Amino acid sequence: MSITVIKPGLMATIQDLGRSGYGKYGIIVSGPMDRFAHRTANWLVGNGEGDALIEVTWSGMSVHMEREMWVALTGGDFSPQLDGVPVPMWRPVFVRRGSTLTFTGPKSGCRTYLAVAGGIDVPEVLGSRSTYIRAGIGGMKGRALRKGDIIPVGTGKGRLRHPSPRGTQPFDAVRWAVPASERPAYHEHPCIRIVRGPQFGDFDEGSQLALLQHDFRITPQSDRMGYRLEGPRLQLHRPQEYISEGVTIGTVQVPSDGLPIVLMADRQTLGGYPKIAQVAGADLPVLAQTRPGSTLRFKEIGQTEAEQLWMEQGIRLRQLARMIALKLKEDGWLDRMD
Amino acid sequence: MNRSEARRVVPLGESAVVVHLGGTVSEDLHHKVQALTRRMEANPFQGFVECVPAFTTVTVFYDPFELDLPLHETGRFDYVRSLLETYMADIQEMPDAEPVVIDIPVCYGGGFGPDLEEVASINNLAIEDVVRIHSAQTYLVYAVGFAPGFPYLGGLDERIAAPRKQSPRLAIPAGSVGIAGTQTGIYPVETPGGWQIIGRTPLPLFRPDQDPPALLRGGEYIRFRQINAAEYERIKGAQS
Known part of the structure; x- marks a missing residue:
């Protein structure tokens, strides 16, 4: 019930939305670099926005799926492939047991978020699963992922139904995706x-x-x-x-x-x-x-404009979460919406 | 009162503000920092996330989506600032709780404090004098930061001040007690560093399996107490 790391690439860590409430003890928040991509990836697999996932920095990572599961990839594009077949991003993808996910080359962006239905199930430390390397806590034993790591995937919490009958391709992707107009305007020279x-x-x-x-x-x-x-x-x-x-x-x-x-x-x-x-x-x-x-x-x-932009982005994200849940329900993968 | 001494509340992004309670580091001002922090934690406003107190400031984090914003209010920062004015009313420079003094046992010198002799010779003192001066004082914890559980301490006696090492060590063990300039501190986790290491405490300053996860917090006082190697091992053993 897990994912095995074949190659960690440049750096990959387990992150949830971070560890708050301990700043006065010098304990940092951690969490994803791109919170938009993090939250969206979780919603696409029926998770709560704060579930733990894998933040993959740059290309070169390769993982083996030890069971079938729903996954979603968001954020930067490093040409992900499952058993050599390109995988579309920003949408739910049902992955067969035994398939291998590789990132074959950087196309855009800097970090990919790999969410799995049920979330990454490492123990919480001080209320969070985020990796805090300097303190050696959270994530996979308080460090970045390494070759041979067996990453536990939550079993009980997955809310998406699995497809049946199962196909023979390494994966099935839904026909819709988060439209580019709803994503952040990633840019090489922003x-x-x-x-x-x-x-x-x-x-x-x-x-x-x-x-x-x-x-x-x-x-x-x-x-x-x-x-x-x-x-x-x-x-x-x-x-x-x-x-x-x-x-x-x-x-x-x-x-x-x-x-x-x-x-x-x-x-x-x-x-x-x-x-x-x-x-x-x-x-x-x-x-x-x-x-x-x-x-x-x-x-x-100005400060007021920054606040307005932040609130607008927050509202758009909530609408996006709603839209994703509706799509999953229409497709028959999700029984109930929160 | 000049401008820099005045209280100010300034925005820090969309989800935090920094409250400046004054412009000069002092124990009196720091009591205000701690009093404001306690007051907010005891009676948080809707949307409050956490306070990070430091030397002269309290940084207040909040969730802008959770604020109970009045209808006519447009700016969230302005609203939070108005809330903070209320919290800041009649904040006293006196500690509003009995000061806590925490005993930190330290085994000075030897393998635990490889730079003790250097600190002594820099200051033309005997080793015993450095230990005596270092452990004679109480030190206020002005802030916890830089590393998990690391206390910024005030009040090192200048007679035992010492410059940083010319080349930093790659790994200083957790619990090491050091001097850098006129500061003294304790390394809570193993880390590279350039401080002069004069001893080591067997107490864990960072203990992620406990809540609170740090031995020390801002506003508390500490006092170093000399122990021998056998006592060090005994206390260390009792911890695990």
């Missing part, structure tokens, strides 16, 4: 909206302008903790020390070398660098799918 951070005014005028007018390149040193950007060096009017305080996903900090860091899913709880900006939450999925080496540009919006 424009990311930001709100001024509390220390924006501490930077000199040239740096304030540069932040909004220049391209920034995502360096290869970027990871789940933060995106390190390369571009014009952002300088303070005068050097000063800041007192560490709370930070969150999307906070743009500038260390003394002047090169900004956008904090991502594995950010620490506190940060001591000046915060020049905060990425609009609605644009975080796009940022999370932008690859190292790509360039991006920032565009300034």
Whole structure:
């Protein structure tokens, strides 16, 4: 009742929506980099949005399905194949027992989300299954997936009916998918909206302008903790020390070398660098799918607009969840809707 | 009162605000930080997720979809700020609970504290003096962060201050007690680091199988107490 890792690829971790409530103990939230893709993948297989799944970074992973199950792939596209047959993304796919899922090459984006009906059933630690590598907790024994790992899949919770009679193909995919118009606008060179951070005014005028007018390149040193950007060096009017305080996903900090860091899913709880900006939450999925080496540009919006965008995206996501459940019901895979 | 000393509430994205209670780190101000945190946790508003207290700030996380937003209110940040004004009313600089002092047994020097001699020689002190000074004081936990369960401590005696190691060690064992500049701290998990390591405590600072998962929390005080290797092993054994 599981999935076996044949090759982990660059990095794959088990994530749910994160570990909240323990920030005051220095315990980070973790969770998916692209929460839009995470939630959608879960809905597509009849799961709750907070069930655990596998976040696959970049191409190269290969897993063996030890039983038949519904799966869904969302997020970045690394040309997934099941026993050599291309698998469509953003839709429920029923996978035969014994088939092998491989990611054969990066086409777009940076992270794929692999959800399975019933969720990944590793033990919860402090209320979450998310992998927290530094603390060695959550996910698969507190670490990234390795070759030979046997990933337990929840049995009791799967809500989707299995097809019958069973076909002979490695998989059956439904005929519909989450339309591209409903997904985040992933882009190789995105424009990311930001709100001024509390220390924006501490930077000199040239740096304030540069932040909004220049391209920034995502360096290869970027990871789940933060995106390190390369571009014009952002300088303070005068050097000063800041007192560490709370930070969150999307906070743009500038260390003394002047090169900004956008904090991502594995950010620490506190940060001591000046915060020049905060990425609009609605644009975080796009940022999370932008690859190292790509360039991006920032565009300034106001706090109220960022809040409106965030609420609109939340409402669209709820509608999407409803639409997916309706489709699953129409197809006869889902008996009841919540 | 200059501008930086004034209370401010600033947005941190769509789901959090940072409450600044003042501009200078002090024990008095930190008591306010803890008082506000306790007040919010004891009586949370609808949509409240968690507080992350630090030196002079409390970062308040909330779910913007769960807020009980009045009809006329358009901005969620403005609404949360107005809630926080109420919580902040009459916050006192006095601790509103009896201060907790936690005893941290430490085996100084030897294999547990390979840099104790260096810290002593930097400061022209005998090893025993470094231990005596380090364990004589109580230290306020200003914040827990950087690593799970890591306490930011105030008040290291400058007579035992020491610069960081020139090249950081690749792995410092959990429980190591170190000095970096005028800071002292305890490593809760094994990690690379450049602190001067003067001893080790057998107590686990990060214990994910317990709730709370950290031995220390902001607003508590600690005191280091010297133990010998046999006692270290005995306490260590009692933990597992």
